[in-house]
Amino acid sequence: MNQEKKQDLQEKAREVRIETLKSIGHLGVGHVGGAMSIVEVLTYLYYAEMNVNPQEPRMNDRDRLVLSKGHAGPALYSILAMKGFFPKEWLLTLNQGGTNLPSHCDRNRTPGIDMTTGSLGQGLSAAVGIALATRLNKTDNRVFAIIGDGESQEGQNWEAAMSAAQFKLGRLIAFTDYNKMQIDGMTEDIMDLAALENKWESFGWHAQRIDGHDFEALAEAVKRAKEETDRPSMIVLDTIKGKGCSFAENKLGSHNMPVSADDLKEALAALGEGEN
C-alpha cells in the first residue's frame, strides 16, 4: 500500500469516527466502544476492497458484509452515508422512532445492509448461508463478516465455524474485533478467549492475527485470505475499544454509554473536526 492510499484511508477513518460520534451524540447515548474499534476494518472494506454500488444496493454480483455485532451499526451507517447509499442527514435520526437507522443492523430498513443482526452469534451463520448461495449461483463475489470478541462466547459461532470449514467456503472472510472488553469487564475475566486465532485454525479455517487499526496489515491479511480457495478465513483484529474517541478509548463501560454535549465537543475537537 502506498503512502498516499494509506493517508487517504486514515483520513476516511477519521471522517467515519466524526460522523459516528455526531450520530450517537445527537441522541446522547449509544454503542460507542464497539463502533470505534471496527472503523479501520470497515473503512478498508468499503474504500479499498468491496465491490458495492450505492446506486444499486442489492446489485447481484456485489460483495456482501454481515456485521454480526449489529450494535456497531452506527459506524457502518456512517460509511454507507459517506458512500451515498442514503443521505447523510439520516445519521442524525439514529434510534429515533421511525428511523431507517436502528441501533442494530436491519436489512429491511437500511440501504446497503446485507443482513439483519443484533442477537449475538447469529450473523456468521447467515454469512455461511450467503456464501453457500454464492457458490450455488456460481458468482465470484466474496462474503465478509465481522463478529465481536464477546460475541465469540456464543456457541452458535462455533457451529457456523464447523459448517463453513465443512462446506469449504473459500469465499468467506471473517474478522473478529478482538478489543478485549465486553459489557461486564475484560473478556479474559468474564470468559477468556485466549489465543483466538488458534481456535479458528483448529476449526479448519485459515487464521491470521493482526493490528486491526493498521491499514497496511489489513491489506496484507485480506490479500492473503483471498488466496485461500477451499477454506474460510478468519482475521483476528487486535483492536482498542473506543479507539480514537477521547472519552471512550480503552475504557470499560464504553459498550453502551451516555454521550454528553461536552463529551461530544471534546471528542470532535480531538479528531480535528472541521479541519482538512
Added chain:
Amino acid sequence: MKKLDTYADMRAVYADTLIEIAKDDDKVVVMDADLMAANGTKGFKDAYPDRMINAGVAEANMVGVAAGLASQGFIPFASTFGCFAARRAYDQFFLSANYAKQNVKLVGSDPGVTAQFNGGTHMPFCDITLMRVIPNLVVLDPCDTVSLHKLTKAIYEYKGPVYMRLHRKGATTIYKDDQEFEIGKGVVIKDGTDVTLIANGLVMVTEAIKAEKALAAEGISAAVIDMHTIKPLDEALVAEYAKKTGAIVTCENGQKIGGLGGAVSEYLSENMPTLMKRVAVDDVFGEVGTQDYLQERFGLTSEKIVEAAKSLVKK
C-alpha cells in the same frame, strides 16, 4: 410422485413433493440437521445432491444458514424434529428468519405423541404455541398425504417464513386428489348441526372423524373441520360454525395453552362467546410409550372428544 394414497410414510410425501418442486426451480434447497434419513429428506439428496445441505447436529446454525440463503433469493426448506426446530433454534428462527423477513420454511417432524419412544425430551407439545407468537408467521399442521402434498406446494408459493409440522412415520389419506387447499382456509370434512369438532394434524383429525361417527350413533350431529392452518386462523369459518352449532370442541396433538384451542378461544371470546372445550395436552411434559399409550395418557382420544362434545350439547 406416486399416487398419494399409496404412500406408507408421510415423510416420503414431503420429500417427493420437494423433489417435484425443485425440478422447476433451482432456488429450492433442502436442509436437515443429521436427520435426513429420519425425515425422508435423504430422497431429496439423492435427486439433487448439490441442493441438500446437512448442517449436522447444529439446528441453530442450520436456521441461521437458511436465513442467509433466503437473503440471496433461495427458498430453504429446513427440517428437524419439532422439539429442536421450535426450541433449539427459536431465536434464530425468530430473528434471522422472521424479524429479518426471510423466506425460510422450517419443518418440525414427529409432532406431539408421535415422537413415541424418543420420549419426553423429544416430544414437541409446545411448538405450535411458541410459533404462534411470532408476528406474521404462517403455522401449519397437515393431516394426510393429500393435504401435506398440496400445502407443501402452497408454502413454496407463499413468500415468507412458515413453520409446518410433519407427521413422519405412517400415513393416512383422507382427501380425494382433487381437494383444494389454501393457507388460512380450513376444510369442512363433515357438516353437522349440534357441535363442531375443530381438529388438525394426522392424529387428531383421525380421532375427530372417529368421534363424529360415535356421536352420530348417539343422535348428535357433529361437524368436523380440518384447521390445517393455525395461523392465520380461518376466523370466518370458526364464526360460521360457532353460530351454526353453538358449541366447539378443539382437538390437537399439543399443549392446551396457546395452541389451536387457544387461537379459537381467543377469537370467539372477544367476538362471539361460544361454549367450548379443548381436547389437548394439559400442561404436562411428554414421556415414552407407544402412540396408543400416549394418546390415552394425555387424553388425545376420540372418547375424550365425544365426552367433551356431549358435555356441551347437554347444556
